[in-house]
Amino acid sequence: MTDQPHPEAERRSPAEVNAGPPRTAAVPSERGAVPPATVSRLWLYLRQLRQLRREGGASINSQQLAASLGISGAQVRRDLALFGHFGKRGVGYPLESLERSIKAILGMDQRWPVMLIGVGNLGTALAGYSGLAEQGFHLVAALDSDPRRVGQPLGQLIVEPVELLEQIVPERHVQLAMLAVPAPAAEALGRRLLGAGVRGILNFAPISLRGLTPQAPVVEVDLAMEIQRLAFAVANRPPSH
Amino acid sequence: MTDQPHPEAERRSPAEVNAGPPRTAAVPSERGAVPPATVSRLWLYLRQLRQLRREGGASINSQQLAASLGISGAQVRRDLALFGHFGKRGVGYPLESLERSIKAILGMDQRWPVMLIGVGNLGTALAGYSGLAEQGFHLVAALDSDPRRVGQPLGQLIVEPVELLEQIVPERHVQLAMLAVPAPAAEALGRRLLGAGVRGILNFAPISLRGLTPQAPVVEVDLAMEIQRLAFAVANRPPSH
DNA sequence: TGTTGTGAAAGTGTTCACAGCC
DNA sequence: GGCTGTGAACACTTTCACAACA
Numbered sequence: 001m002t003d004q005p006h007p008e009a010e011r012r013s014p015a016e017v018n019a020g021p022p023r024t025a026a027v028p029s030e031r032g033a034v035p036p037a038t039v040s041r042l043w044l045y046l047r048q049l050r051q052l053r054r055e056g057g058a059s060i061n062s063q064q065l066a067a068s069l070g071i072s073g074a075q076v077r078r079d080l081a082l083f084g085h086f087g088k089r090g091v092g093y094p095l096e097s098l099e100r101s102i103k104a105i106l107g108m109d110q111r112w113p114v115m116l117i118g119v120g121n122l123g124t125a126l127a128g129y130s131g132l133a134e135q136g137f138h139l140v141a142a143l144d145s146d147p148r149r150v151g152q153p154l155g156q157l158i159v160e161p162v163e164l165l166e167q168i169v170p171e172r173h174v175q176l177a178m179l180a181v182p183a184p185a186a187e188a189l190g191r192r193l194l195g196a197g198v199r200g201i202l203n204f205a206p207i208s209l210r211g212l213t214p215q216a217p218v219v220e221v222d223l224a225m226e227i228q229r230l231a232f233a234v235a236n237r238p239p240s241h
Numbered sequence: 242m243t244d245q246p247h248p249e250a251e252r253r254s255p256a257e258v259n260a261g262p263p264r265t266a267a268v269p270s271e272r273g274a275v276p277p278a279t280v281s282r283l284w285l286y287l288r289q290l291r292q293l294r295r296e297g298g299a300s301i302n303s304q305q306l307a308a309s310l311g312i313s314g315a316q317v318r319r320d321l322a323l324f325g326h327f328g329k330r331g332v333g334y335p336l337e338s339l340e341r342s343i344k345a346i347l348g349m350d351q352r353w354p355v356m357l358i359g360v361g362n363l364g365t366a367l368a369g370y371s372g373l374a375e376q377g378f379h380l381v382a383a384l385d386s387d388p389r390r391v392g393q394p395l396g397q398l399i400v401e402p403v404e405l406l407e408q409i410v411p412e413r414h415v416q417l418a419m420l421a422v423p424a425p426a427a428e429a430l431g432r433r434l435l436g437a438g439v440r441g442i443l444n445f446a447p448i449s450l451r452g453l454t455p456q457a458p459v460v461e462v463d464l465a466m467e468i469q470r471l472a473f474a475v476a477n478r479p480p481s482h
Numbered sequence: 483t484g485t486t487g488t489g490a491a492a493g494t495g496t497t498c499a500c501a502g503c504c
Numbered sequence: 505g506g507c508t509g510t511g512a513a514c515a516c517t518t519t520c521a522c523a524a525c526a
Contacts, residue, residue, distance in 0.1 A: 039473050043466045070451030089508045090504040107476035121366035131465040200475040202468050210311035217474035224372040225284045226462050232280050233458035234441040235348040330486045330525050
């Protein structure tokens with residue numbers, strides 16, 4: 001055996017990093033797999049399209065859409081062409097139908113019941129994030145282990161004790177969980193969530209859950225990593241002034 | 242001219258964060274660009290090394306380190322080999338010296354004065370994130386436009402009015418800014434920050450600042466995008482059970 | 483022996499440039 | 505004329521597999 005004795009742990013991110021879904025497998029679209037990078041960009045396109053529509057536009061071309069996001073027009077066209085022919089040559093892409101199409105591709109035409117674990121500052125920020133409900137992500141439970149927080153109102157919800165996790169997940173058909181707890185608690189809670197039937201975890205704790213859970217996708221968000229990336233980019237910049 | 246009339250907006254992904262002046266201390270690699278993907282992973286290695294050292298270990302091999310993060314051993318070795326020969330054949334990597342080396346590579350051997358703009362739930366969460374100060378990211382100012390928040394304590398700081406931005410940035414040598422404000426306010430503030438001399442922005446508002454600011458690096462964090470990526474991964478999963 | 487470090491190969495993602503259509 | 509959609513070229517990233525070596 002040369003390197004990896006077990007081929008098991010090696011089925012991982014082909015080109016993604018901190019959060020690449022373990023595998024982006026088959027797609028709603030007919031052909032092949034969707035590049036994870038494309039999924040992220042589709043979301044950005046959608047965000048931009050909404051904005052444009054609010055401003056009263058009717059269509060946009062790839063170059064303009066790209067410029068507003070700091071990428072190339074070819075990239076936009078390539079991404080969209082993966083899923084069909086949405087544009088009109090000589091004109092561009094109609095805002096409304098493109099928006100609908102992207103929503104369908106991303107699975108945003110369905111309702112996603114979401115559970116929040118950990119109602120600290122970050123958890124509260126997540127719960128209050130209006131973007132979520134608008135996009136079909138409905139918070140159906142907020143749990144915490146701190147008795148002082150249990151019983152407090154949080155938006156439309158009341159914070160409930162974390163002991164009820166196993167009961168609430170099936171009862172409310174929770175599909176996704178946002179884990180906003182301190183690192184030491186994250187691993188055990190991750191296991192409990194998966195055991196209870198949650199299908200994906202958004203982990204904000206600075207500890208990797210991916211090595212432990214090949215069963216379901218985990219997306220990791222490490223806020224310290226993001227500022228670290230920024231600092232690195234700044235430090236390694238061509239001397240501008 | 243076929244596609245991009247202006248080659249300007251296209252200065253992006255080909256190793257966005259790359260070749261720079263030979264950093265401060267012991268960056269063994271003087272050569273070429275660092276793959277952005279590697280930067281993110283180095284941070285994860287560091288996180289893991291700290292954890293292992295707390296548990297009393299002295300060294301680790303690439304396979305174990307990789308498994309804990311759900312990636313391959315070859316990946317770890319390749320990443321580290323970019324910067325020098327840190328390992329011992331037949332043994333692995335010594336925790337302590339590797340930790341020091343990675344810190345130097347990432348520029349974490351210096352102090353980064355950071356400004357926070359927007360002291361809502363998310364801003365408060367960021368300010369309270371203990372990981373930051375530990376890694377050299379020191380919050381030196383917290384600004385808000387809401388008079389009810391100005392004057393309130395926030396950790397060691399007092400929230401100050403956003404009008405003082407242009408004054409505080411040079412005074413306190415602010416290098417990085419965390420922008421945690423609503424989308425409509427983000428663009429103007431981004432411009433003001435760059436105008437005032439900030440060298441990089443961590444943007445949490447769901448609007449892209451990259452199309453507008455080629456001058457300084459901007460790292461975008463869109464929390465809704467992250468849960469969207471998770472949902473996509475779940476929806477497009479091979480039917481496991 | 484066990485594990486690193488690394489050429490070579492494979493795999494993924496992005497850009498170029500232009501034919502085809504509106 | 506303008507813009508999409510796309511083959512081909514290019515660039516980047518990961519994996520393989522093994523020689524080197526503590």
